[in-house]
Amino acid sequence: MNQLTPGVVAGRLGPGDYARNFADIAPRLDAHEARVAADRCYFCHDAPCMTACPTTIDIPLFIRQIATGTPEAAAKTIFSQNILGGMCARVCPTEQLCEEACVREVAEGKPVEIGRLQRYATDSLMETGVHPFTRGKPTGKRVAVVGAGPAGLAAAHRLAMKGHDVVIYDARPKAGGLNEYGIASYKAPDGFAQAEVDWLMKIGGIAVEKGKALGQGVTLDGLKAGHDAVVLAIGLRGVNALRAEGEGLANVVDAVDFIADLRQAEDKSRLAVGRDVVVIGGGMTAVDAAVQSRLLGAENVTIVYRRDQSQMSASADEQDHATSVGVRIIHNAAPVRVIGSGRAEEIEFAYTESSPEGLKLMAETFRLRADQVMKAIGQTLLGAPEGLRVEGGKIAVTGTGRTSVPGVWAAGDCAAGGEDLTVTAVAEGRDAAEDIHASLMGAAG
Known part of the structure; x- marks a missing residue:
C-alpha cells in the first residue's frame, strides 16, 4: 500500500472485479465468425487497405485464405511482412489505418474487421507451436x-x-x-x-x-x-516534464511507469491507485493509464489535453472507450501548478487557445482534485x-x-x-x- 496519502491505496475493488475488468477486451473470432467477417471483403485488386498498412501486409490475400478455410496460410502471409502480427492485431489503431481505407468503410461506414481477422489467423498458427520460417544458410556475419x-x-x-x-x-x-x-x-x-x-x-x-x-x-x-x-x-525512455510548479510533489508519476508496474503485477489488487486521478496528455499512453486507473477502482479519472480533440493522437475509438468506462476528457487546458502539502492534492490548469505564435495560455484557470497525477506528455x-x-x-x-x-x-x-x-x-x-x-x-x- 502506498503510504504517501490515504487517497492512493490498493485493493479498492472486490476480488472478482479485477479479473472481469482486465479480461481480454476483444476476444478472438471463432471459425464461423471469421468466415462471415472474411466474406465481407471485396478482395480489391488495388487494395487501399494494403497501402494504408505500414508493413504492407497483403490483406486481401490473407482474408481470402481465411475465407477458404486456411487460417494458417493466412498467418504466414501476415508474418512474412509483420512477424509481430499477433500483437499488432491487438494494439494497432486499425480504425485509422487499414480499416479506415477499406472500401466497405467508405461505402457503408462499416469496414471489414481486418484487425480481428488478423488476430484470428495469427493466433490459429501460433497455437500450433509451428514457426513458419527457417534460417538461411549461415553467412558468418x-x-x-x-x-x-x-x-x-x-x-x-x-x-x-x-x-x-x-x-x-x-x-x-x-x-x-x-x-x-x-x-x-x-x-x-x-x-x-x-x-x-x-x-x-x-x-x-x-x-x-x-x-x-x-x-x-x-x-x-x-x-x-x-x-x-x-x-x-x-x-x-525519457519522459517530458510538465514544466509546472509543484511537479516534484509526491504522487506525481510517469504514466509509462504506472502502466509498466500494472503489466508486471501478478496480483492487480495490490496496486495502489488514487481516488481522484488526473492524467495529462492526449495519446495512447494517456488513455491506457486513465482507463486502467478506472479499472483499478479510481472514482474520478480525468484526461486533460492542451489542444483540441482533433489533435489528440489517441484514436477516436480509444477515446470513446475511455469515456465509456467513465473517464472524463477535457480539451484546451494546460497544467500550471500542482498544489499540495508534500503530496498532490489539486492541480490547476489554464485554458489554452491556438494562435499564429503557437499555443497560448489564457488568464482563466480552473482546478481539479487530484491525489494522483500521471504525466503522459510524450517521451524523449x-x-x-x-x-x-x-x-x-x-x-x-x-x-x-x-x-x-x-x-x-x-x-x-x-x-x-x-x-x-x-x-x-x-x-x-x-x-x-x-x-x-x-x-x-x-x-x-
Whole structure:
C-alpha cells in the first residue's frame, strides 16, 4: 500500500472485479465468425487497405485464405511482412489505418474487421507451436541489436532468417519492449507478449543478453568492434516534464511507469491507485493509464489535453472507450501548478487557445482534485551515443535506417521520422535488416 496519502491505496475493488475488468477486451473470432467477417471483403485488386498498412501486409490475400478455410496460410502471409502480427492485431489503431481505407468503410461506414481477422489467423498458427520460417544458410556475419522492443525483434528475426547470427542487448528483465511493458493489460492478457517473443525466437540464431544497454555494460564502439553491423532500437525512455510548479510533489508519476508496474503485477489488487486521478496528455499512453486507473477502482479519472480533440493522437475509438468506462476528457487546458502539502492534492490548469505564435495560455484557470497525477506528455531519447546525428530529439536516419555512423542503423521510436506505432516500428526494423543484409553480403562479395 502506498503510504504517501490515504487517497492512493490498493485493493479498492472486490476480488472478482479485477479479473472481469482486465479480461481480454476483444476476444478472438471463432471459425464461423471469421468466415462471415472474411466474406465481407471485396478482395480489391488495388487494395487501399494494403497501402494504408505500414508493413504492407497483403490483406486481401490473407482474408481470402481465411475465407477458404486456411487460417494458417493466412498467418504466414501476415508474418512474412509483420512477424509481430499477433500483437499488432491487438494494439494497432486499425480504425485509422487499414480499416479506415477499406472500401466497405467508405461505402457503408462499416469496414471489414481486418484487425480481428488478423488476430484470428495469427493466433490459429501460433497455437500450433509451428514457426513458419527457417534460417538461411549461415553467412558468418554477426549483428548486434540494442533493444528488444518491436523494432529490435523484427530486425533480429529478419536478420536471422537471412542466416546472420544476432545478439540482442536489452536493459530489462524481459524482452518485448513496449509490447511487454507499455500497453494496457486488457489488450494483451495471459502473457501474450512473452508468448509471442518465445514463438519469434524459434527461428534460431538469436541470443538475448538482458540487463545490458548503451551505457550499461555496452558501448557503441564496443558493439561496432565485435559485430559486423549494429541496430539501435532503443526506444524513448525519457519522459517530458510538465514544466509546472509543484511537479516534484509526491504522487506525481510517469504514466509509462504506472502502466509498466500494472503489466508486471501478478496480483492487480495490490496496486495502489488514487481516488481522484488526473492524467495529462492526449495519446495512447494517456488513455491506457486513465482507463486502467478506472479499472483499478479510481472514482474520478480525468484526461486533460492542451489542444483540441482533433489533435489528440489517441484514436477516436480509444477515446470513446475511455469515456465509456467513465473517464472524463477535457480539451484546451494546460497544467500550471500542482498544489499540495508534500503530496498532490489539486492541480490547476489554464485554458489554452491556438494562435499564429503557437499555443497560448489564457488568464482563466480552473482546478481539479487530484491525489494522483500521471504525466503522459510524450517521451524523449535518453542520450544518443556520441557521434550520432540527432534530429528533432531522435536519431537522424536516411534511407532504411542508416545513421550518420557507418555500420550503425536505427529503427523504431528512437529514429527520426515515422509514427510512434508498434506496426511502424516493426516495418522499420524489418527494412533496416534487409538493408543490413544487402550491405553485408555486398561487402562480402
